Amino acid sequence: MKLVFPATPVPHGVTQADWLNWTWQLRHSLRTREDFAKVLDLTADEEEGFHGGGELFQIRSTPYYAALAGGPHDPIRKILMPSARELFTGAQQMLDPLGEKKNNPAPRIIHRYPDRLLFLVTDTCSVYCRYCTRKHFTGGDQAFVRSSEYDQALSYIKSRQGLREVILSGGDPLTLSDSILERVLSDLRSIDHVEIIRIGTRMPVVCPMRVTDQLVQMIRRYHPVYLMTHFNHPRELTGEAADAVTRLVDHGIPVFNQLVLLNGVNNHPAVIQALSRRLLYLRAKPYYMFQCDPSEGTDHLRTSIDDSIEIQRELWGRLSGLAMPNLSVDIPDGGGKAGLVPDFLVSHEGRRRVFEGWDGVRAEYIDPAPETIVKPIDAELYLAEWDALKGARSR
Ligand SMILES: *Cc1c(COP(=O)(O)O)cnc(C)c1O
Ligand code: SF4
Numbered sequence: 001m002k003l004v005f006p007a008t009p010v011p012h013g014v015t016q017a018d019w020l021n022w023t024w025q026l027r028h029s030l031r032t033r034e035d036f037a038k039v040l041d042l043t044a045d046e047e048e049g050f051h052g053g054g055e056l057f058q059i060r061s062t063p064y065y066a067a068l069a070g071g072p073h074d075p076i077r078k079i080l081m082p083s084a085r086e087l088f089t090g091a092q093q094m095l096d097p098l099g100e101k102k103n104n105p106a107p108r109i110i111h112r113y114p115d116r117l118l119f120l121v122t123d124t125c126s127v128y129c130r131y132c133t134r135k136h137f138t139g140g141d142q143a144f145v146r147s148s149e150y151d152q153a154l155s156y157i158k159s160r161q162g163l164r165e166v167i168l169s170g171g172d173p174l175t176l177s178d179s180i181l182e183r184v185l186s187d188l189r190s191i192d193h194v195e196i197i198r199i200g201t202r203m204p205v206v207c208p209m210r211v212t213d214q215l216v217q218m219i220r221r222y223h224p225v226y227l228m229t230h231f232n233h234p235r236e237l238t239g240e241a242a243d244a245v246t247r248l249v250d251h252g253i254p255v256f257n258q259l260v261l262l263n264g265v266n267n268h269p270a271v272i273q274a275l276s277r278r279l280l281y282l283r284a285k286p287y288y289m290f291q292c293d294p295s296e297g298t299d300h301l302r303t304s305i306d307d308s309i310e311i312q313r314e315l316w317g318r319l320s321g322l323a324m325p326n327l328s329v330d331i332p333d334g335g336g337k338a339g340l341v342p343d344f345l346v347s348h349e350g351r352r353r354v355f356e357g358w359d360g361v362r363a364e365y366i367d368p369a370p371e372t373i374v375k376p377i378d379a380e381l382y383l384a385e386w387d388a389l390k391g392a393r394s395r
């Protein structure tokens with residue numbers, strides 16, 4: 001089947017050149033009830049959401065992303081429009097569900113795993129997703145990190161010899177200008193032990209015009225750089241978004257996608273397969289499928305873990321392994337990620353295990369005798385590298 005990525009119509013009264021200019025999109029952000037009422041017929045629930053939801057968490061969208069929203073129950077609309085239900089007390093609501101404040105050894109640094117950390121270079125996004133897990137930080141409108149904090153964060157990264165990877169996050173790092181971003185990338189590249197740089201950004205989804213030729217040509221000078229993006233729904237893959245992803249991978253920047261399972265948005269295997277296949281076709285690897293975090297005001301957007309595992313089970317075997325995202329839940333309170341996989345094990349006794357595969361084939365796997373198992377003789381060669389990863393994280 002031919003996969004199509006339809007271009008988004010340019011609204012009346014806007015020139016094509018403006019519409020495709022990312023700074024125009026940011027300058028014309030929709031923020032108030034009145035801004036949104038010009039492009040969408042607000043529901044009573046949204047009207048109420050503008051009163052309460054906005055206080056809990058900023059409201060903002062690019063004109064481009066708001067143009068993707070359809071009628072009242074539209075999936076994309078649920079991601080960007082506030083709801084009165086944000087004010088309901090949920091089953092679990094945490095301002096900092098990931099316990100990030102516990103793993104915050106320097107300003108703007110979240111260091112949870114030994115070899116990699118997050119560097120929150122800005123607190124600003126061009127669209128505030130209503131389910132955001134980092135509401136305690138995002139939307140403060142501080143834009144780029146203050147210079148004293150930047151220096152402290154950078155010295156922390158320099159001082160941690162076991163660190164291998166820095167993940168630029170926020171907020172959305174691609175809301176920064178090319179020149180600020182280049183300064184960050186070049187500062188990180190000057191640190192010997194930083195092997196991999198990741199940029200976590202939702203701009204290819206909410207403002208794909210940000211991904212200019214100039215940007216990708218700048219980024220490629222600091223390779224290896226990976227880009228982690230965040231498409232949740234196949235309709236977000238417009239012609240503009242497809243162009244952005246293509247431009248990135250054409251410049252050797254691998255693109256990975258992290259989606260969040262959301263109630264009434266994408267909690268159906270047909271939707272996930274459609275999104276994943278389109279991403280794969282564009283050479284973007286579906287990477288994570290996250291359980292929604294119990295961030296404040298998100299209960300109406302969360303789904304159950306049982307449903308998530310069921311979606312994963314339905315996709316298993318039917319969808320190319322390349323297109324398969326890993327289902328994962330972030331353990332609240334800074335517990336880190338926990339992978340969730342459908343259970344194919346039927347019984348287990350000593351060295352014998354019986355499995356039932358995705359389409360019902362049952363068979364046994366028997367381990368070899370334990371006394372035949374040896375370590376590779378050259379494992380020692382890699383032990384120093386391995387040990388360096390441990391102890392890289394400070395508490
Ligand atoms: C998710 C996460 C990472 C990256 O994890 P990967 O599994 O390598 O993608 C790193 N640090 C923190 C704090 C995270 O939450
Ligand atoms: S792009 Fe990420 S950080 Fe920004 S509002 Fe959405 S989920 Fe939160």
